[in-house]
Amino acid sequence: MAKAHSENQALLRCADGTVKQKNLLTGTEVWTVPGRGHRPLSAPNQDISPIDHSQDGHHCAFCSARYFETPPEKSRVVQYADGSWETLQNVPASQLFNQTAQFRRIPNLFEIVSYNYWNLNHGHVPSAEESQRMALYLADPAGFEHVMRVVRMRLGASGVSTEELAEMTDAKLLPHATGFFSGGHDVIVAKDHYIPGAENKSQLASSGTLSADAHFQYMQFTADTMRDLYQLNDHVRYVACFQNWLKPAGASFDHLHKQAVAIDELPVQIEAELERLRIDREIYDGIINVAATRKLILAQNEHAVALAGIGHRFPSVAIWPLGPAYNPWEATPEQMRGVSDLVHAVHAATGADVPCNEEWYHCPPDISSSMRWRLLVKWRISTLAGFEGGTRIYLNTINPWEVREHLLPRLFELRESGHIANMALGDECRISPKDLR
Secondary structure, eight states: OHHHHHHHHTEEEOTTSOEEEEOTTTOOEEEEOTTSOOOOSSOSOOOOOBOOGGGTTOSSTTSTTOGGGSOOOSEEEEEOTTSOEEEEEOOOGGGTTSSOOSEEEEEOSSOSSOHHHHHHHHOOOOOHHHHHHHHHHHHSHHHHHHHHHHHHHHHHHTTOOHHHHHHOOHHHHGGGGHHHHHOSEEEEEESOSBOTTOOBTTOBOOGGGSOHHHHHHHHHHHHHHHHHHTTSOTTOOEEEEEEEESGGGTOSSSSOEEEEEEESSOOHHHHHHHHHHHHOTTHHHHHHHHHHHTTOEEEEOSSEEEEEOSSOSSOEEEEEEOSSOOOGGGOOHHHHHHHHHHHHHHHHHHOTTSOEEEEEEOOOTTSOOOOOOEEEEEEOOSOOOHHHHHHSEEEOSSOHHHHHHHHHHHHHHHHHHTSSOOOEEGGGOOOOGGGGO
C-alpha cells in the first residue's frame, strides 16, 4: 500500500489544472501552474548574423584551428575516409594538425577540482606514466612552446600581471603545467562550432545535429574518460559527468563539449539515492511504472527507454538503460549504442536553440548497490527565484505530459527522415519494471 501511495503522489493533477510532482528518488516537489507554461523554449534573441567563413576553425578556443590555445590533449577520436573510427592517445604537439579530430579529450584550463587540491590535500603526484608523457611532450619544441603559452594564459587570467609573467623563468612556469598531465578534470570537445554549411550564427553544432554514429563515438569516448579518471588516485570517490549546452545552461563557450570531474567524496544526491534505494529496493520499478501508466514514455529500443522526467526543477527527459544495472564504462558496444541513440534523439528533437544540461548519474564503483546509471536532459528555460528559495517547492513551467506532447511529433519526423536511429516511439513502446531486471 505504501508503495502504491508514493507512486500516486508522484504526479497529481489538481481540479484547477495545477500539476504537482514529487521526485521518487530525491523528494523534490515541483508544481506546474496554469498560465505560466506558455513560454518559448528557445532564447528569443538568437544571433542570426552571417558567419564569416574566413574564420572557420577559429570561432572559439575549442575550434579545430586553435589547438594550441587549450592544454595538451590526452586523446582524440578520428574518422578515416572509409568511415572507420579510431582513438589516438598522446598525439605530439608537432602532429596535432596532421588530421582533424572529431572529438578531443583535453584538461580543463580552469578546473573545478584542481591538481593543487589533489596534491596538497591527498599527496597526489603524477604517476610514472604521466611523468613520462609530460617529459615526451615537453621534449618536442612545439610541445614546450605550447605548454608555456597555455601556462602564461592561465596565470594571466588568474590575475598575474604582464610584468610579473615577463619576469618568471621557465623553471618557475613549468610546475604550473603539471596539472595538464595529472589532473582530474577533463573536457571532451567536438569538432564543429557550426553545422556544416551553416549560413548564420544561430546554426550551432549540437549533440542533436551530430549523426547517430558520431554521437555514439562521443558517448563512448566520454565513458572511457570517466573510467580513466577513476584511476587518478585512491581518493577518487566519484566522477561527475555533465554537458552544459549554451550559456544560459552554464557553458563558457557555445561549442559542444562534455566535462568529467573527479571528486573525493560522494555527491549529496548520490548519497541520498543510495539511502533511499537501501530502504526500498524497488524504487526504480515505481518510476518506470508511473511513466508507463501515465503515458509518459517517449522512445524505446532494445537497450534503453526515454521518458518525460517527473519531479525535476526544469522540464526534463530521463534516459534509462535497460537490463541489469551497469556503469557507463562497463557497457557493451551494443548497450552504449542503444543508450546513445535515445540521448541523441532527445537532443535532436529538443533542438539546438534550447539551453540544456545533460547529467549522468551512476553508482560509485567502491559501493555495492543496485543503483542504476541514467541520464537526464534538462531544459534550462526558466530561472529559479524567491518562491523556490523560500519554499523549496519549484515552479516548472512545463509538466511531463507537455514535454511528451512537445517532443513526440518531432521524434516521428526525425525517425522518418532517418536523422535518428530506428526506435519505438510513444504508444509503440512497451515497458514494464521487469525490463530493469
